[in-house]
Amino acid sequence: MDNPTTNSAKITTFCCNWSVKPGLRLSNLSTDEEDKIIVTMCTGRVGPELVMQAFEYGAWGVLICACPLGECKHDANYKTLRRVLLLKRMLSQLNIEPERVRIEWIDTGEVAKLQNAVNGFYDAIEKLGPIK
Amino acid sequence: MTRRITIDPITRLEGHGKIEIFLDDKGNVANAYLQIPELRGFEKFSEGRRAEEMPRITPKICGVCPTAHHICSAKTLDDLFNVEVPPAGEKIRELIYSAFMFEDHTLHFYFLGGPDFVMGPDADPSVRNILGVIQKVGVETGKKVINIRKRTRDIITKLGGRVIHPVCGLPGGVSKGVSKEDREEFIKTAKDAIEFSKFSLKLFDDIVLGNKEYVDIIVGDIYKHKTYYMGLVDDNNKVNFYDGMIRVVNPEGKEFAKFKSRDYLDHIEEHVEEWSYVKFPYLKNVGWKGFTDGIDSGVYRVAPLARLNASDGMATPLAQEAYEKMYDVLGGKPAHNTLAYHWARLVEQMYSVERLLELAEDDEIMDKHIRNIPTEIPDEGIGVVEAPRGTLYHHYKTDERGIIQKVNLIVATVNNSAAIAMSVKKAAQGLIKNGKVSDGLLNMVEMAFRAYDPCLACASHSLPGQTPLKVTIHDCTGEIVRTIIRD
Amino acid sequence: MAKPKVAFYWNASCGGCEEAVIDLAEDLLKVADAVDIVLWPVALDFKKKDVENLKDNEIVASFINGAVRTEEQKEMAELLRAKSQLVFAFGSCAHEGCIPGLANFTNREGIFERVYKTTESTKNPEGIFPKVKTKVPEGELTLPEFFDTVYTLDQTVEVDYYIPGCAPPPDIIMNAFTALLEGNLPEKGSVLSPNIALCDECDRNESKPEKLEIPEFNRVHQIEIDPEKCFLAQGIICMGISTRSGCGQRCINVNMPCRGCFGPLDGVKDFGLRTMAGIASIFALENEENLSEEDLSKLMDKLVDPAGLFYMYSLPSSILRRKRMEEK
Ligand code: SF4
Numbered sequence: 044m045d046n047p048t049t050n051s052a053k054i055t056t057f058c059c060n061w062s063v064k065p066g067l068r069l070s071n072l073s074t075d076e077e078d079k080i081i082v083t084m085c086t087g088r089v090g091p092e093l094v095m096q097a098f099e100y101g102a103w104g105v106l107i108c109a110c111p112l113g114e115c116k117h118d119a120n121y122k123t124l125r126r127v128l129l130l131k132r133m134l135s136q137l138n139i140e141p142e143r144v145r146i147e148w149i150d151t152g153e154v155a156k157l158q159n160a161v162n163g164f165y166d167a168i169e170k171l172g173p174i175k
Numbered sequence: 176m177t178r179r180i181t182i183d184p185i186t187r188l189e190g191h192g193k194i195e196i197f198l199d200d201k202g203n204v205a206n207a208y209l210q211i212p213e214l215r216g217f218e219k220f221s222e223g224r225r226a227e228e229m230p231r232i233t234p235k236i237c238g239v240c241p242t243a244h245h246i247c248s249a250k251t252l253d254d255l256f257n258v259e260v261p262p263a264g265e266k267i268r269e270l271i272y273s274a275f276m277f278e279d280h281t282l283h284f285y286f287l288g289g290p291d292f293v294m295g296p297d298a299d300p301s302v303r304n305i306l307g308v309i310q311k312v313g314v315e316t317g318k319k320v321i322n323i324r325k326r327t328r329d330i331i332t333k334l335g336g337r338v339i340h341p342v343c344g345l346p347g348g349v350s351k352g353v354s355k356e357d358r359e360e361f362i363k364t365a366k367d368a369i370e371f372s373k374f375s376l377k378l379f380d381d382i383v384l385g386n387k388e389y390v391d392i393i394v395g396d397i398y399k400h401k402t403y404y405m406g407l408v409d410d411n412n413k414v415n416f417y418d419g420m421i422r423v424v425n426p427e428g429k430e431f432a433k434f435k436s437r438d439y440l441d442h443i444e445e446h447v448e449e450w451s452y453v454k455f456p457y458l459k460n461v462g463w464k465g466f467t468d469g470i471d472s473g474v475y476r477v478a479p480l481a482r483l484n485a486s487d488g489m490a491t492p493l494a495q496e497a498y499e500k501m502y503d504v505l506g507g508k509p510a511h512n513t514l515a516y517h518w519a520r521l522v523e524q525m526y527s528v529e530r531l532l533e534l535a536e537d538d539e540i541m542d543k544h545i546r547n548i549p550t551e552i553p554d555e556g557i558g559v560v561e562a563p564r565g566t567l568y569h570h571y572k573t574d575e576r577g578i579i580q581k582v583n584l585i586v587a588t589v590n591n592s593a594a595i596a597m598s599v600k601k602a603a604q605g606l607i608k609n610g611k612v613s614d615g616l617l618n619m620v621e622m623a624f625r626a627y628d629p630c631l632a633c634a635s636h637s638l639p640g641q642t643p644l645k646v647t648i649h650d651c652t653g654e655i656v657r658t659i660i661r662d
Numbered sequence: 663m664a665k666p667k668v669a670f671y672w673n674a675s676c677g678g679c680e681e682a683v684i685d686l687a688e689d690l691l692k693v694a695d696a697v698d699i700v701l702w703p704v705a706l707d708f709k710k711k712d713v714e715n716l717k718d719n720e721i722v723a724s725f726i727n728g729a730v731r732t733e734e735q736k737e738m739a740e741l742l743r744a745k746s747q748l749v750f751a752f753g754s755c756a757h758e759g760c761i762p763g764l765a766n767f768t769n770r771e772g773i774f775e776r777v778y779k780t781t782e783s784t785k786n787p788e789g790i791f792p793k794v795k796t797k798v799p800e801g802e803l804t805l806p807e808f809f810d811t812v813y814t815l816d817q818t819v820e821v822d823y824y825i826p827g828c829a830p831p832p833d834i835i836m837n838a839f840t841a842l843l844e845g846n847l848p849e850k851g852s853v854l855s856p857n858i859a860l861c862d863e864c865d866r867n868e869s870k871p872e873k874l875e876i877p878e879f880n881r882v883h884q885i886e887i888d889p890e891k892c893f894l895a896q897g898i899i900c901m902g903i904s905t906r907s908g909c910g911q912r913c914i915n916v917n918m919p920c921r922g923c924f925g926p927l928d929g930v931k932d933f934g935l936r937t938m939a940g941i942a943s944i945f946a947l948e949n950e951e952n953l954s955e956e957d958l959s960k961l962m963d964k965l966v967d968p969a970g971l972f973y974m975y976s977l978p979s980s981i982l983r984r985k986r987m988e989e990k
């Protein structure tokens with residue numbers, strides 16, 4: 044949720060419903076004012092257009108939290124990875140730092156890892172600043 | 176008081192090209208400028224692209240002569256990847272190219288430039304267009320023009336995929352071969368096109384050469400410039416559109432240089448002016464001396480008349496015949512008469528279809544071996560063809576993955592940009608005396624301009640088309656004294 | 663009844679769209695009979711004033727080709743919009759920016775630097791660049807100024823219909839004219855070509871793979887191309903998966919893959935990304951489980967120039983529209 048009074052980084056996080064959402068509930072992240080956390084059925088649904096739309100709506104960075112490689116029930120996280128890899132390449136050709144998109148592998152119950160992933164990404168994006 | 180005349184084809188070529196003429200205080204022409212107000216930057220945005228996509232990227236420089244860019248680009252890739260094209264591949268490319276030269280020259284002669292002659296330079300402008308031509312030569316002929324152009328364009332569609340922006344060229348060959356049925360069709364088309372070319376030459380004979388007034392205009396001084404000439408020639412110094420060495424003759428017709436495309440940088444340089452987006456190429460070994468002709472000026476000309484001047488003749492019999500006749504009438508080589516470009520275009524039209532027939536009848540054209548796969552690491556490539564409007568150079572550098580690092584292009588019409596401005600200036604000088612601007616000026620200046628078939632799409636990257644002119648005469652304060660519009 | 667007034671106009675274009683209209687040949691004469699062409703720079707005389715003097719909405723339809731990159735072009739597009747009931751974006755440049763739109767990988771400065779200074783054949787020791795205004799001994803000369811960015815037509819004025827393709831083929835053009843004349847036009851905003859992917863009408867569709875076994879990205883010049891088999895099955899990127907049909911498979915017919923000149927299907931926000939997403943799902947690897955993220959990353963490096971490829975025809979109409987340029 045955007046907070047117009049701060050200049051702090053705006054990141055959008057996409058989380059998988061199956062592996063990540065349970066952990067999300069246990070963490071305190073969802074109440075964090077500066078974060079947008081969007082739960083999707085499977086990160087296989089998080090296409091590059093969606094990622095770019097997040098940027099269009101003002102995100103400074105986009106984090107995708109997916110099931111660890113090989114563990115996705117829908118066998119889609121390799122697809123997600125391939126897309127993210129290509130997207131990063133396209134972004135850097137367009138002079139947008141590829142680090143603004145990150146994919147993290149998080150299993151059910153890895154609450155601390157999730158929290159660290161979000162916070163770590165947040166810090167990295169804060170350093171980069173907004174997209175000019 | 177300096178007055179200024181703007182010849183502004185903006186009425187039909189919005190923002191795509193204009194000529195400014197300035198008069199001195201006596202009312203005589205002080206100077207003339209051809210301005211190309213558009214630029215697209217293919218040289219820059221091609222950087223980073225895949226080399227093999229260049230034959231699909233560069234045709235968009237010009238939708239009138241996309242085939243020239245396409246084939247030139249494929250040839251540049253041959254050189255870049257250092258790959259030989261198998262004979263059938265070369266022949267298919269040249270076949271496509273010959274069909275293209277024919278349809279393009281036909282477009283110009285009948286739709287764009289020809290009406291000046293067919294209808295006569297002083298005809299009412301409202302009939303100086305294709306419709307007027309059709310009326311004069313008959314509806315049947317008009318249909319013939321449309322039909323033969325369509326059939327030759329179909330050859331390009333068949334082998335190139337799209338006639339506007341073909342896609343078949345690859346380093347080492349082409350992507351599609353010629354089937355037996357195709358070939359039979361091509362032979363038929365080529366034969367009919369030869370008949371059509373005979374008809375065109377005859378038409379020129381009857382209407383233009385049969386009229387002393389026209390002949391006087393052609394050979395007259397207003398449309399004359401003694402320049403260098405450039406064109407591609409084969410081993411026997413005969414005109415070739417697809418391949419060969421670049422030959423340059425001096426204003427006296429003597430060979431000045433003969434070089435491979437690879438060495439073009441030793442011979443050509445480009446000059447930049449603040450007032451045009453187009454550059455002005457000149458012969459490096461003569462130097463840029465400004466907008467002036469003669470043996471000491473590096474200004475050279477390209478395209479039909481220049482190609483004929485730079486060669487020792489045509490490689491096919493009927494074209495050779497027409498070539499000889501032309502130089503007979505013009506009084507020998509080289510011919511400096513700008514308006515003879517129209518005539519030379521018809522000589523070339525004949526050559527293109529005679530060559531088309533030769534290629535279609537060649538059994539090897541159906542050979543299945545149409546391309547070789549490159550095996551070498553790419554580095555640098557230079558290609559050349561004769562586009563309808565002049566010598567066209569593509570030059571690419573890549574990294575070892577075949578990603579474009581640098582592109583340089585010298586595009587057909589651009590070679591003529593200095594000469595076009597000079598021709599316009601000279602025509603204006605001949606027609607504007609002591610402040611009197613003849614109404615005929617418009618027609619006559621336009622003719623000088625149009626003889627070159629200046630494809631501003633190539634230069635500026637827009638379309639030629641008919642160029643109606645608007646002349647605005649300003650006094651030195653910029654006040655408009657008089658406006659003449661040719662409509 | 664008076665014939666409907668129609669206008670043709672070109673902005674920054676190569677002239678191919680004009681040729682496409684001329685290529686209608688005899689059909690063109692039919693169209694010319696049925697309408698009153700008030701503006702057509704390539705064939706008819708034209709004065710901007712004449713258009714200005716028309717009443718608002720007096721033109722039934724304006725067909726505008728070319729992208730928009732100068733102030734003049736923008737003004738003309740606005741003028742035609744005001745005078746026309748319908749505006750058709752004609753051809754890929756007006757529709758999505760096309761190949762000249764690749765100029766959005768750079769800007770005016772980048773182009774100037776290369777074209778007028780560093781090109782190998784240019785001799786320009788004084789560093790002269792073309793200027794909007796130049797004093798010459800006889801007076802002053804002017805050139806139009808260029809935008810840094812290439813815009814599509816609908817980024818400039820409201821567009822009612824799109825005629826896709828580079829260049830649009832004759833039947834697509836004729837269908838549009840016929841629909842206009844017969845009052846059969848679909849919903850506003852439509853692209854006038856079937857809303858199905860090229861793949862779905864492609865002769866090679868049967869051999870199109872769900873997933874690829876070969877972990878390779880081949881380039882057209884690198885392999886012998888089987889003229890019967892789907893390009894994707896040969897490891898060659900073909901954009902037919904996401905490209906609107908209607909071209910008659912012109913490139914595929916001569917054994918070259920589609921590069922997307924017809925643009926996307928309805929509802930797609932970013933054609934290049936949609937294509938990339940499709941390609942990324944098909945290029946699944948057999949032994950993926952054994953690959954690390956790094957291995958996969960190396961493999962993706964083989965898909966060179968992804969932005970140039972996937973945005974070949976559509977960079978200006980993408981979400982980002984252009985490369986971000988460093989601020990000075
Ligand atoms: S990917 Fe290309 S070749 Fe394959 S089915 Fe689709 S359009 Fe045809």
Ligand code: SF4
Pocket residue numbers: 337827828860905906909910911912913914919920921922923924925
């Ligand atoms: S195959 Fe693709 S690139 Fe070729 S004409 Fe059709 S839509 Fe355009």
